[in-house]
Amino acid sequence: MPTLGGTLDIALDPDFVPTLGDMFEEVVGPSTSGAFSAYTNMLVPGTDLALVPVRQAGGSYDLVTHYAGDANFDGIVNILDLTVLADHWQMAGDWQAGDFTGDMFVDGADVWVLRDRWLLNAPDQPQSFADALASVGLAGIPEPGSAAVLLALGGALALRRGRR
Numbered sequence: 509m510p511t512l513g514g515t516l517d518i519a520l521d522p523d524f525v526p527t528l529g530d531m532f533e534e535v536v537g538p539s540t541s542g543a544f545s546a547y548t549n550m551l552v553p554g555t556d557l558a559l560v561p562v563r564q565a566g567g568s569y570d571l572v573t574h575y576a577g578d579a580n581f582d583g584i585v586n587i588l589d590l591t592v593l594a595d596h597w598q599m600a601g602d603w604q605a606g607d608f609t610g611d612m613f614v615d616g617a618d619v620w621v622l623r624d625r626w627l628l629n630a631p632d633q634p635q636s637f638a639d640a641l642a643s644v645g646l647a648g649i650p651e652p653g654s655a656a657v658l659l660a661l662g663g664a665l666a667l668r669r670g671r672r
């Protein structure tokens with residue numbers, strides 16, 4: 509029985525745009541053991557959709573199209589999803605734990621995926637994202653990119669110093 513491991517790299521034909529509910533069965537066949545430790549390219553560029561790997565009992569994987577940030581698969585992105593994420597904050601986890609980027613870890617990158625779709629299909633729940641973050645104890649996490657920018661600046665400075 510083949511043992512799975514490593515990263516499942518999802519490659520979508522650029523001419524094909526999936527729609528909500530699209531399901532691709534057995535992208536990895538049955539009769540395998542183990543599991544992937546990460547996924548890449550789950551988020552479909554230019555859309556609010558994601559291809560979410562779902563492991564079936566026989567060891568196969570399906571890809572199911574859901575909204576990015578919809579941790580509980582109810583078709584809306586709201587406080588329930590943010591609560592799931594907060595409950596697994598800085599912990600290992602899969603989509604249903606709030607990992608929307610595929611690195612199997614729930615952190616700030618996942619928060620910003622969710623924020624970009626905040627209240628998708630939930631117009632009757634007009635809660636600001638900042639208020640929602642505060643309500644789940646995640647107020648004040650840094651905006652996306654700020655840490656990476658600092659690291660890049662530090663790297664550039666170090667490089668310049670090294671060349672002298």
Ligand SMILES: [Ca+2]
Binds near residue numbers: 577581582584585
């Ligand atoms: Ca949801």
